[in-house]
Amino acid sequence: MAELQTIRFRLNGRPVELAVQPYETLVEALRRGFQMYSVRESCGQGLCGCCTVNVDGRAVSGCLYLAVLVDGCDVQTVEGLGTLNQLSPVQEAFVECEGFQCGFCTPGMIMMATQLLQENPDPTDEEIKHYMSGNLCRCAAYPEIIAAVHRAAEKLRAQTAAGNTPATAIMAQR
């Protein structure tokens, strides 16, 4: 057995540490260490987006990303966006537009859509398809997901118009 390495990072804003195997992926570490079950391995090859997490402001495929690499980073999962009673604007939009069926791909979709809207507050259909093309949905809820991204964009624009910064608008308002 290879030697464990202790990594320290921020998980959804809080400082954490975990001893990980050098070959352990971020999906494995987040589930094993912190029960972050929104992070799911499906294809295991970086092709479906089910395992999308945000590391230092960048969406990565947690199934290919080694846990040791997040040492010193800021890691965000869907659990950090909003809660059952206090959804983030993107989460709200997915509920309103029913942007899911089985829901297995949903956290990955929401992470990706959240990042897209931070970069581009008013994406077109084409831009959404392009940006989200690494996320797959076997239930094929694609039209509803696109509608949800547009709806979320509206919500975020309303918030920034009301004086919120894009970075705070994207989180659930507490």
Added chain:
Amino acid sequence: MSKVLESGVPAGTEQGQVGRAVKRLESQAKVTGRAEYIHNLEVPGMLHAKVVRSTIAHARIRGIDTQEAKELPGVYDVITGEDILKVIPDPYYGPAFHDQPILALDKVRHVGEPVAVVLATDVHVADRATDLVEIDYEELEPLFHEVESAKSETTFVHDVIRPAGTFADLKTLQPRAKTNVSMEYHLRNGDLDAAFAKADRVFEHTFRSQQVSHLPLEPIVTLAQLTDTGNLLIHTASQSPSFVRIEVARLLGWPENKVRVRTAYLGGGFGAKLYIKLEALVAALALITQRPVRLSLTMEEQFYTITRHAATVTIRTGVTNDGRIVARDCKTWWNGGAYADIGPRVTQKSGFTAAGPYDIEAVSLDSYAVYTNLPPAGALRGFGIPQLVWAYESQADIIARELGIDPLEFRRKNILRNGRPHATGTVMEDVGTVEVLEELARKMRWDEPFDHGSGPIRRGRGLAIGIKAAVSPTTSVAFVNLYSDGSCGVYCGTVDMGQGSDTAMAQIAADVLGLEAESVRVIHPDTEVTPYDMATLGSRSTFHMGNAVRLAAEDAKRQMVALCAEQTGFAPEALAVQDGGVAAPDGSFFTYGDILARRFGMQAGNVLGVGSYFPYYKKPDATTGMSDHITPYWMVGGSGVEVEVDTETGKVRIVRLVTVGDCGKAINPGIVKRQLSGASFMQMGFTLFEEMVFDEGQVVNASMADYKIPGFWDLPEQNEVSIVEVPHRNGPFGAKGIGETGSLGLSPAVANAVYDAVGVRIYETPLTPERVLRALREQQGRVWGDA
């Protein structure tokens, strides 16, 4: 009385819960990532299992050497078929045939067949150790194609074929040997020769469909453990918990009450998680080790576990010059792979629909379930029907064009109407054949001129409709529990795998009881608490479980009203149920909680309603294959597409997609619509690009890198869904199933549109650029050799 629902327009019932656009009950759970999937389950002391799989398609096992694997530090144990025999002496399972060994015994029949299992607390260790297990094979001749295998007289996948006797409709099957045809179904209706003699033209074509993979994004996963008393608790991502319990209990020789099976939300199913998949193996491992054992498949392993049947369909149709179909003779060979799974039922249930939604004087249908040395095939969104519709609706267009009749007109002329007998002899009732076809024509604006374009990109349009019979006979049982405060729980075995059944069941119960659907809780399948349900498959739940829930809610309502009548002195008929309580004629109102409190003197007690639904069915006659009650209801779906074909690359692009389905009554219109569109997109993958490619039985594209499923870019520019409501007399509030309807007609609609665009006919799915380009070159007289 039928009608077309304009999307988004709610058409409510009296209580307003059925037909309302209720948001999925689990919406918040899903967007926060909290929704429960078995995928997330871990228990203390758990061992991970990794499967050692056959690398050969057909072979005798000479020996298995597990020594080296057992020596790897961290390995708990390595288990083979011989070990399984110690806890399960007859370890063969399956829904239609008991033909599948839990782990291979003396023979392997497909690449990927489980031969041994490594157990370890660290999944990586288990994985590494699988490479250390040595298996010595003596190779046998493999059979891959369904038609060849059906004809083979020397090589057999199974020495003896053993029917399970589980299903009433397959009870009469006898064991057979020296054949690879596990089951055959024949239908003979009318004088075929005489009818063909009347035909002016006879058309015969052969169509083929390929193997495809269900690929739910939540991998197939099971965790089993022994309880304190030694009973089994199986947590599994299964569409059929009741079946799992019955089958595991049978294998162990235990009573059902010693096996508990529970599930959670499924991250997709589509038929992949039906009957028994990993459960028998994982249960055996838990018994052997006396520890919790978890087995979760990788994406690659899913390809070797269950597939959709490839099928060869030869269809001969006699027509008159004015476009009447008078005779049809159809033979279908289903590539069932190495184990029957539910193939025999597909063979029969799909087999008898091969005449299509048409009124034909004489029909002869033959359907063969064939064993081959490929991974097992089962049910995938449509139970075999899309493969048949692919054939008969492609041929319908060929015939119409040959006769110079518009394809829509040709279908209109032959459509099977209510009141007329289907080929099986069952008289059509409340079926939306005409309504779906007409709505499709309207949506496609079929009577308007269509621009076929010029230059290298040509445009075409096509349509197709298909019909499916609900699988029968099947049973659903439900409980509706009104708790002491009057709040409501629905106990049913229907598995919500994304189709929105929790929400639909809540709406049905709420409508009967005068509650808000959002306030009803649906308890997830757990054989310890939820009653029997045959399975979540074949678009049966809304109809069967919907009826059971409705009956259970009515039972609870009756009891509540009776209690209130006793308490108030009013006659039960004078009391009305509304707003979560009972209203009396004198203006007084009692909540369900009030009524129970008055009954028990405090907040206490329950009212438990029970509903059980088992529709009438008559199994097909052994010689004619006919029955006057072959199914409780029919589903009709229509697809229309406009495509662009690039004549230089062969690429087909769907620019407009229209999906029409008859759902009887939309319990939740939004969810119905999304079921239709989801099925349609999934079928689009099967039509244009998805294909499992085999080399000597090995899947060469067993990963999402090489096996592409539809993504954002595959969405057609225009996508329209139309719900038709032709209420069914026995459906709950008139509803029928809808989960597969969107998949029925799409493949032939696309092929018909391709023909309309460029004049070439494709006889085999998927319509890859290569296949289309080859056909285009052939049309120009430039035949390409095989690459």
